[in-house]
Amino acid sequence: METKRKKFQGVLNILSFNRHFYVIGITAITIIILSQLYFQWSQALLWIIIGLFLYGLLMPLIVSAYVYDFSGYYNFDWLKSLQLEDSEKKLAVNINAGFDETSYILKNKFPKSKLQVFDFYNAEQHTEPAIVRARKVSLTYPNTSQIKTDYIPLQTNSVDIIFLLSAAHEIRSFNEKVQFLKECHRICKPNGKLIMVEHLRDFPNFLAFSVGFTHFFSRKHWETAFKNAGFSTFNENKFTPFMSVFNCQP
Incomplete structure (x- = not known):
């Protein structure tokens, strides 16, 4: 049985298995951006919130790539x-x-x-x-x-x-x-x-x-x-x- 992993398989697994999390996160960012049409957000606060959402979405992928794809774990x-x-x-x-x-x-x-x-x-x-x-x-x-x-x-x-x-x-x-x-x-x-x-x-x-x-x-x-x-x-x-x-x- 072939056991060689594909490139970025760890990241792809995270995206596939937790896609509900990413759908919710991207939807939330979209709603926050569109809310600018109806509410006068502070630009600083807006970018802080967007930054926190992006951090929560991207950092698990970066760490997963490090641990599962580049560290030699497998x-x-x-x-x-x-x-x-x-x-x-x-x-x-x-x-x-x-x-x-x-x-x-x-x-x-x-x-x-x-x-x-x-x-x-x-x-x-x-x-x-x-x-x-x-x-x-x-x-x-x-x-x-x-x-x-x-x-x-x-x-x-x-x-x-x-x-x-x-x-x-x-x-x-x-x-x-x-x-x-x-x-x-x-x-x-x-x-x-x-x-x-x-x-x-x-x-x-x-x-x-x-x-x-x-x-x-x-x-x-x-x-x-x-x-x-x-x-x-x-x-x-x-x-x-x-x-x-x-x-x-x-």
């Missing part, structure tokens, strides 16, 4: 520092939320290891337009299994590596998140690893996504969830100022 070379072993005896699990851009790439990175893919997308709970649209165009890795967040159908202490790549934040409930991570803890070997990649609800991501950064969760939120789920380590490395790579062990 080369997965950043995994080298985690010293993950590739072996026929290893079982790796990749869990997504209905949009899978990574499983084929992971299999190329770990050709000897067995890769099992799970999808916890729930149409009743995960109703945001972006994830609904993303799911329609997502690649499906062979033998991907649909699961619920409270049960992963694998034996206890059977998995060497669990990947949660920009997926876990789609579980909005904290209690559901803890229950899901408890399942990850259960299936992970004592010397196994869980690798999670997430944007955080922090200042750099506020600058990047403005109010959209509330779609993500803070480092403290994740740390508490992993601790409540029983994980003993919670180590963070920054991959660009906007994304964090967490390396956690049971």
Whole structure:
């Protein structure tokens, strides 16, 4: 399977999956400009408002291009520092939320290891337009299994590596998140690893996504969830100022 990404695929994904946001934003700018025909706006105030709208529309695209198209994120070379072993005896699990851009790439990175893919997308709970649209165009890795967040159908202490790549934040409930991570803890070997990649609800991501950064969760939120789920380590490395790579062990 070809895994090479198209130029600016990250930006195109953002535009496609969040087109409702851009339609609303462009409509709002148009209305504000046309309102000049009926109201005497202060020119300074008018340009400030237009500037804020343009910032909110363009900055996520610029940051997305940087993170997803130019940083090398999808080369997965950043995994080298985690010293993950590739072996026929290893079982790796990749869990997504209905949009899978990574499983084929992971299999190329770990050709000897067995890769099992799970999808916890729930149409009743995960109703945001972006994830609904993303799911329609997502690649499906062979033998991907649909699961619920409270049960992963694998034996206890059977998995060497669990990947949660920009997926876990789609579980909005904290209690559901803890229950899901408890399942990850259960299936992970004592010397196994869980690798999670997430944007955080922090200042750099506020600058990047403005109010959209509330779609993500803070480092403290994740740390508490992993601790409540029983994980003993919670180590963070920054991959660009906007994304964090967490390396956690049971």
